[in-house]
Amino acid sequence: MLSLVLWLPLAGAILVGLVPRDRHSIHRWTAFAVAMVSFGLTLAVLARFNTGEAGYQMVEDRTWIPAFGASYKIGIDGISLFLVVLTGFLMPIGVLASWKVERNPKLFMMMLLALQTAILGVFLSLDLLLFVLFWDAALVPMYFLIGYWGYERRVYAAVKFFLYTLFGGVIMFVAIIAFVFLARTQTGGITFDLEKLSHVSVAFGTQRWLFVAFFAAFAIKVPLVPLHTWLPDAHTEAPTAGSIVLAALMLKMGAYGFLRFSIPLFPHAAREFTPAIIVLALVGIIYGAIVATMQADLKRLVAYSSVSHLGFVILGIFALTTQGLQGGSLQMINHGVSTGALFLLVGILYERRHTRLIADYGGIGRVVPVMAGFFLIMALTSLALPGTNGFVGEFLILVGAFVRNRVWGVVAAVGMILSALYLLWAYQRVFHGSLDKRENETISDMTPREWLAAVPLVLVALLMGVWPKPFLDRMGPSLELVRQRGAQTITTAGVTTSEAQP
């Protein structure tokens, strides 16, 4: 089942590859159909998922490279479940957003689908070698998406993205090899199996090094300030589908890595580094928001908002409280939906006016009321309006952070004012005011294809805001394991927690 989910998009990419070069419409429709089937499969996984179970489900385990103890082992749990579903959900939207790609649409669609397999691989792998393989594999299609189909400064952005992430990935790879090597006495031979490795206890001094190495990969991917500078360039220069996938899915690979590997494998070190990481997260929340406020480029603004929002996610995760972990995990999905939608809408606007500069717009709410409505709704979900997904996530994160440390909660809460400020201000400068530029008078409103891409995002955002229970119920048990794993070391280290449970 999971193998099918995992490999179908790649198979789809090959299928698109078999279509003759100039049949663009067939390329698009094939890609769309594959993405839809893939989405259906992730929904089937969701349906088969056993709520209330903390461990991995639907595990497939085959020997892969026996010499290294590497196996083809994939599985899903509450942490990865919704990331997988989100990946399935966003891909058809990504294809729809790329309908008008003119430069080699065939290759574009192939890249997009190949990327999907790589991302799913990251979320599904239960073998560290397999994980690293997918982690680095995901770089390649994205590199091409940015570098070949991007905007003016695409090459700079693509190379920067590639090097930054590869750098982190390589350090992590080194750490994995070292870890596996060190663990061999406890696991009885070299193995990359995550489940076996998670019972290994590593001496504190070594844990620290390993944690830092993993941290390098994940912190770049999230990204945490000051490792974020690849992100605005990559997001801004990428084509719309690239930005959506980058923001909604690839940033989550970093946060997911913390949850899946850093905390469970090196809990003691995670505990040790928590204050530093939290500081980076809080700085990111405030800093990302301030820099977003100052952006003249709409896409860059949304990109910096990601820095701010991912700060919330990391804050929640590293608060290591039940609410914080839940909020952080939920916010990962929320951010995928909200920011994905904002990138989609910015892309739609760009297709019409070929400018991303906020100053080139103004008052266009008059000519594109529907687009303005969509944009406003998604901006409101992003600034955590109650009734939308963002509220539940941020509320849980703030509670979780606050019960752990008052100051964390207070600083993050201030970040909420700033996110309201830059989003509403951007909205005002684009859609409100007088329509004083002639070029803007003829912008056309959303087409049916664009409706089709945007409406599901709005519905999911509202659903998650009004009825988050199904999501939290499935995430809960797995997150509780992470929390306990983190807490174990806390007690052995003799530090008491002040966590309040209702």
Add this chain to the structure above:
Amino acid sequence: MTEHAYLIPILPLAAFFLIIAFGKRLPLKGPEIGIVAVSISFIMSVGIIAKFVGAHGAEHAREISTRWFPFGSGAHLQIGMKIDGLTAVMFIVVTTVSLLVQIYSIGYMKGEVRYTWFFAALSLFTGSMLTLVIANNLLMMLIGWELVGICSYLLIGHYWEEKANSNAAIKAFITTKTGDVPFLIGIFVLFAGTHTFNINAIYHKVAVGDVSHATLTAAAILLFGGAIGKSGQFPLHVWLPDAMAGPTPVSALIHAATMVTAGVFLVARLFPVFAASPEALNEVALIGAFTMLFAALIAMVQDDIKRVLAYSTVSQLAYMMAALGVGAREAAVFHLFTHAFFKALLFLGAGSVIHAAHSNSMRDMGGLRKLMPTTYATFLIATLALSGIPPFAGFWSKDEILTEAFRAGQHGPTHIVGYIVYVFGAITAFLTAFYMMRAFQMTFMGKYRGEAHPHESPRVMTGPLVILGALSVVAGFVGIPGLKSGFGSWLALGEHEVESANYLLIVVSVLLAGGGLVLGSRVYRTYAEVDPLERLGWFHKVLVNKFYIDEFYMAAIVRPIRDRVSRATLWINQNVLDGAVNGAAAVAKISGDGLYDQLDQKVVDGAINGIGITARATGGVLKYLQSGDVQKYAAYLFAGIVILAVLFTRFA
């Protein structure tokens, strides 16, 4: 009836979606859905309050809740409703004003842009406020609270083609949001102290002394921050006058029912928390006392009729806050109740005038008495009610507040605070009567000075004025001092008698109000181009400039953050952080190139731009790739892996 009270907020919320979906296809283009929905809510509200009138309220108080989403360790956050006398009174206030405002808007908004959307937003606004009111837990209250905030943003900025209006909307949202942060943190503090969001559970824990005094004080003061923002108290009052940018019916709704009362309601709802901390109560009282006088002074010199009323609202809300601060919860809610009717009436009356005179400035009005008789008569009633002239509604509630404040001075825990509230309240009562008479004279008396051809508004607008006029006369009767089972008992769950009147105080406050009216009417009987108050000299200038608070915020907060902090951050981002990356890349590249070129033959010809420091103008990425750069970097990296792996196993 009480069991189904959840329908009261749900109906207007549903109306919001229905209006958006179907509004444009209906004969009236949308208002009918909202009006039907809020009418049903209103009828249900009447049914509910009927149970609390008389002394049997306690039997009808209900708290029902259901699980919403899991919240760790098997606990769940709840969604639910708490019905008691306070909820019932708020239901009446919100649904009555909302219903009348929506009917009025059919006439007022005729032919305006986004007509259907306007009614949808009114319904959402109403439903949000009702959600806030019905909430049985703080999370749900927060939800209503934030939704109210966003609705005010949407409606204040309704005419967003004008940048100023859009600015006012953002200002309102961000200013109240600034108050929401302490509010949110207050909720967390209370949660950390009580481990619950449920209001009844919090009452209980406070009553049995489960929560430390320090926690309660901190929680109360932080929560009050939210109330300051929403209810436009000093120093977060600055958004409220600017909120006049919205269509006038919205102003009526915001000022009477659906937004600014939220702060007062919050303190009233969590009164046990505040009451447990004299420090917090004193803060509430002093902020209230200061704000009421401060706003009344500014109201005296405004020429825009809506701004007079806006500052009046700030001032009157401060009365309610001050009443809460001296422990007079019933008096505060009573004033909220009466004020809702005459303030809504004043705004709708002002709207009627603006509609006719095509100007907000009272300098363009005058002499409308004959031209707009219904508006004139109802506005006069509201003026008298707000001024506190018996037997109009405002008299009873304002007098109760002053009496309670005086009593708090005599018997309260902090005498001085009670007396301060009383003295400030008494001065404000005088000023209120004065500025209202000034507005009344400038608008309705003398000769018409404008350019338009004013005429009475259509029935759909004057109808609500007449109903509100009637309410402004009678609404106070339910709280006549000495009345058994009067207003106070509805809230207090059980037998409660408004304490007998203090006739001396009544005489004093009537004299003050009457004096203000007489003085106002004498000074402004004949219109003068130069406002007679300019004789106050520099003080007049200070008042006209609203004590320079907006300027202070601009100079001390907005500009430094916008021009310095933000720019500096951006500069660091571009030059330090990104610069470091590019610089490191360039250095790595230069040294790497040297090494690589000597180890290997030259794979690449010519100069290569630093890692993307400048992208090539020509040639796509494929060319770039073929040039071997990426392979080269990858080679460096894998060389690095080997070195690092060796180092790692050595040192780790």
